[in-house]
Amino acid sequence: MCVGVPAKIIEKKEYSAIVDVLGSQMEVGIIFVPEVSVGEYVVVHAGQAMTTIDEEAAKISIEEWRKLVDARDSEQVIR
Amino acid sequence: MQETLNRLSDKNLAIEILNEVISEAKKFKDLHGRKPAIMEVCGSHTMSLARTGLKRVLKDHINLISGPGCPVCVTDQQSIDSMIELSNGENRIICTFGDMIRIPGSKKSLFEAKTEGKDIRVLYSPTDSIRIAEENPDKEVIFLGIGFETTIPILGVVIKLAEEKNLNNFSMWVTTKLVEPILRALLDSGEVMLDGFLLPGHVSIVLGEDQYSYIVDDYGISSVISGFEPVEMARGLYKLLNLLNNNEKSIINDHKCMVSKSGNLHAQNILKTYFKEVDEVWRGIGVIPNSGLDIKDEYKKYNAKNKFEITIGEVRKTKCKCGDILKGLATPEDCPVFSKGCTPANPIGPCMVSSEGTCAAHYQYMRELY
Ligand code: SF4
Numbered sequence: 001m002c003v004g005v006p007a008k009i010i011e012k013k014e015y016s017a018i019v020d021v022l023g024s025q026m027e028v029g030i031i032f033v034p035e036v037s038v039g040e041y042v043v044v045h046a047g048q049a050m051t052t053i054d055e056e057a058a059k060i061s062i063e064e065w066r067k068l069v070d071a072r073d074s075e076q077v078i079r
Numbered sequence: 080m081q082e083t084l085n086r087l088s089d090k091n092l093a094i095e096i097l098n099e100v101i102s103e104a105k106k107f108k109d110l111h112g113r114k115p116a117i118m119e120v121c122g123s124h125t126m127s128l129a130r131t132g133l134k135r136v137l138k139d140h141i142n143l144i145s146g147p148g149c150p151v152c153v154t155d156q157q158s159i160d161s162m163i164e165l166s167n168g169e170n171r172i173i174c175t176f177g178d179m180i181r182i183p184g185s186k187k188s189l190f191e192a193k194t195e196g197k198d199i200r201v202l203y204s205p206t207d208s209i210r211i212a213e214e215n216p217d218k219e220v221i222f223l224g225i226g227f228e229t230t231i232p233i234l235g236v237v238i239k240l241a242e243e244k245n246l247n248n249f250s251m252w253v254t255t256k257l258v259e260p261i262l263r264a265l266l267d268s269g270e271v272m273l274d275g276f277l278l279p280g281h282v283s284i285v286l287g288e289d290q291y292s293y294i295v296d297d298y299g300i301s302s303v304i305s306g307f308e309p310v311e312m313a314r315g316l317y318k319l320l321n322l323l324n325n326n327e328k329s330i331i332n333d334h335k336c337m338v339s340k341s342g343n344l345h346a347q348n349i350l351k352t353y354f355k356e357v358d359e360v361w362r363g364i365g366v367i368p369n370s371g372l373d374i375k376d377e378y379k380k381y382n383a384k385n386k387f388e389i390t391i392g393e394v395r396k397t398k399c400k401c402g403d404i405l406k407g408l409a410t411p412e413d414c415p416v417f418s419k420g421c422t423p424a425n426p427i428g429p430c431m432v433s434s435e436g437t438c439a440a441h442y443q444y445m446r447e448l449y
Contacts, residue, residue, distance in 0.1 A: 006080075008080070029204075029206060029233075029236060031236055031239075031345065031349075032232065032343050032345045032346045032349075033343075033345070034345065041080050043281070043284065043337055045229055045230070045233070045281065046176075046203065046204055046205060046230060046233050047203060047204025047205070047206055047207070047233070048204070048206075048232075048233050048236065050229070050281070050284050050285070050343065050346070051284045051337050051338075051339075051343055053080070053336050053337055054335070054336045054337070055080050055083055055336070057335040057336035058080075058083045058336035059083050060335075
């Protein structure tokens with residue numbers, strides 16, 4: 001029940017939006033994310049968009065790990 | 080974006096991180112002479128850790144303890160019985176989340192009530208109950224609202240809609256729970272030994288990172304806010320172990336793409352507008368003061384507890400150990416009926432029914448290990 005689904009905003013209405021979830025479209029409430037724009041991704045829980053997903057932050061967190069692993073690999077090569 | 084999100088479930092990346100997690104866990108063991116004990120607070124983490132195999136791989140390295148974050152599981156039996164009893168009246172439509180339908184009541188489950196001919200509907204979105212109330216003006220429509228801070232704002236939206244449409248045939252039976260009081264109760268009791276928490280990304284969307292400062296300030300326990308994909312959970316565990324090994328006390332927000340410092344203020348406003356703090360009874364734990372939210376008096380016409388008189392009989396006694404499991408004091412294998420008398424097809428307690436239940440997770444993904 002707790003895990004939300006990422007969905008892309010296709011069309012924005014006043015209190016709701018049409019979103020695309022892995023190819024299927026549905027209507028979700030946007031009362032918690034009134035500032036959302038078309039093309040942005042949101043997390044949907046029980047029919048409501050709960051937050052927008054910040055792609056930059058998601059990328060940075062993956063890159064951060066990549067750098068750590070790469071640094072360790074090069075340390076091992078040097079040793 | 081989809082590509083970025085896919086990376087979060089990248090198997091190879093998860094394995095790389097997992098190796099680092101194991102090496103940090105070994106370091107911890109060298110330092111302390113025992114495995115680190117980490118509680119995943121949320122039932123969704125319990126299920127994801129089991130389903131992705133992380134729990135199995137880490138079994139010998141980390142004592143991963145399931146916490147009290149499965150909403151149906153923590154609901155006490157009297158509340159469950161009351162909600163099921165509501166279905167006994169005439170001309171009623173009971174709407175509920177899917178997790179509730181097969182929870183055993185002392186007399187019967189909602190599923191059994193449905194097979195007896197009662198009108199019980201499982202909804203994905205609670206706001207659908209408003210449409211059902213509009214379509215059925217001659218019936219009382221009751222939504223059974225359970226959940227933590229992720230779900231309670233959505234229940235607030237339902238009250239808002241009922242008010243805007245001036246519905247007289249709609250109400251909600253609310254039994255909700257809050258994260259902070261239960262974490263404090265667990266830590267205050269001192270019953271379970273913990274080194275850190277893996278905090279749920281989705282509840283944190285509403286609460287925000289700053290709301291957890293009491294865990295460090297009052298209890299000196301480190302935590303990481305984590306998402307539910309394999310890469311995210313492994314990374315969260317790595318960061319938490321790293322904090323523990325360096326003896327740093329801190330809360331790391333490892334879910335910054337969704338969780339801000341102050342949380343979702345729109346959702347918090349809805350909570351403040353429609354709900355008030357109340358004492359709640361937790362399964363196996365008892366009453367915790369101000370540990371839940373109920374509908375404010377000014378909206379009491381939408382509170383099913385005001386609208387309907389409910390009497391329930393004696394609560395059925397079983398061997399179920401869900402209460403101890405929720406406190407991190409027992410595992411499903413400690414329950415004498417786990418996988419014997421109690422299975423997902425024939426559940427005795429809520430932890431075996433819910434999609435976030437610890438017993439259900441163990442039954443589906445961990446059982447052959449024991
Ligand atoms: S196995 Fe069944 S009876 Fe035992 S604790 Fe789990 S849900 Fe309760």
